[in-house]
Amino acid sequence: xxxxxQHPSWVICKSGTSVKIECRSLDFQATTxxxxxxxxxxxxxxxxxxxxxSKATYEQGVEKDKFLINHASLTLSTLTVTSAHPEDSSxxxxxxxxxxxxxxxxxxxxxxxxL
Amino acid sequence: xxSVSQHNHHVILxxxxxxxxxxxxxxxxxxxxxxxxxYPGQHLQLLLKxxxxxxxxxxxxxxxxxxxxxxxxxxxxxxxxxxxxTAEYFxxxxxxxxxxxxxxxxGTRLSIRP
Numbered sequence: 001x002x003x004x005x006q007h008p009s010w011v012i013c014k015s016g017t018s019v020k021i022e023c024r025s026l027d028f029q030a031t032t033x034x035x036x037x038x039x040x041x042x043x044x045x046x047x048x049x050x051x052x053x054s055k056a057t058y059e060q061g062v063e064k065d066k067f068l069i070n071h072a073s074l075t076l077s078t079l080t081v082t083s084a085h086p087e088d089s090s091x092x093x094x095x096x097x098x099x100x101x102x103x104x105x106x107x108x109x110x111x112x113x114x115l
Numbered sequence: 116x117x118s119v120s121q122h123n124h125h126v127i128l129x130x131x132x133x134x135x136x137x138x139x140x141x142x143x144x145x146x147x148x149x150x151x152x153x154y155p156g157q158h159l160q161l162l163l164k165x166x167x168x169x170x171x172x173x174x175x176x177x178x179x180x181x182x183x184x185x186x187x188x189x190x191x192x193x194x195x196x197x198x199x200x201t202a203e204y205f206x207x208x209x210x211x212x213x214x215x216x217x218x219x220x221x222g223t224r225l226s227i228r229p
Binding site: 034036041042043044045046049093095101102103104106107108109 | 158161213215222
């Protein structure tokens with residue numbers, strides 16, 4: 001089956017620093033990748049959609065200058081949380097879609113804690 | 116825009132009880148439907164999915180769901196729950212188009228009393 005990995009699985013950083021999270025599709029080419037955010041005891045909220053080689057499309061209310069997304073290849077997308085603050089602490093989950101538009105495959109998530 | 120509603124926020128059952136979790140979506144076109152489970156402290160896992168065909172879909176761990184187009188519903192069922200089914204359950208939907216993106220419901224927390 002299609003496998004998506006994320007790195008790191010967890011990260012702790014100081015307030016004001018930037019953190020980069022990687023999302024990789026391991027056995028398929030991902031034309032589109034998605035980034036979600038999940039606060040404790042809440043659902044997954046879509047942050048942005050990225051297509052390989054083009055700019056990401058952000059959902060309403062998501063600051064594109066704070067959450068930088070790069071989808072430079074068909075197997076890798078990165079999310080950089082810039083100038084992180086404690087309120088950015090959350091579980092960040094990526095998903096990837098290949099040639100079929102019907103299904104997305106989810107990564108295991110990255111837990112970010114900002115001190 | 117598409118949306119997904121899960122009206123049961125927290126369901127508490129005893130072991131061996133039957134389960135039905137509600138899910139309704141709002142989109143008139145062709146949709147793909149999913150149920151995901153998230154066990155405490157773990158990542159998301161796909162329970163089952165519906166794309167087309169037989170509206171009764173069987174998934175893993177004894178779960179099934181029925182797509183009722185006229186009611187815009189995709190309820191999750193299990194005839195006899197176990198303590199290990201304690202988890203958060205998310206219904207999700209995407210449009211069957213190239214611009215599709217999976218949107219999640221708010222989730223239902225299922226607690227099973229041993």
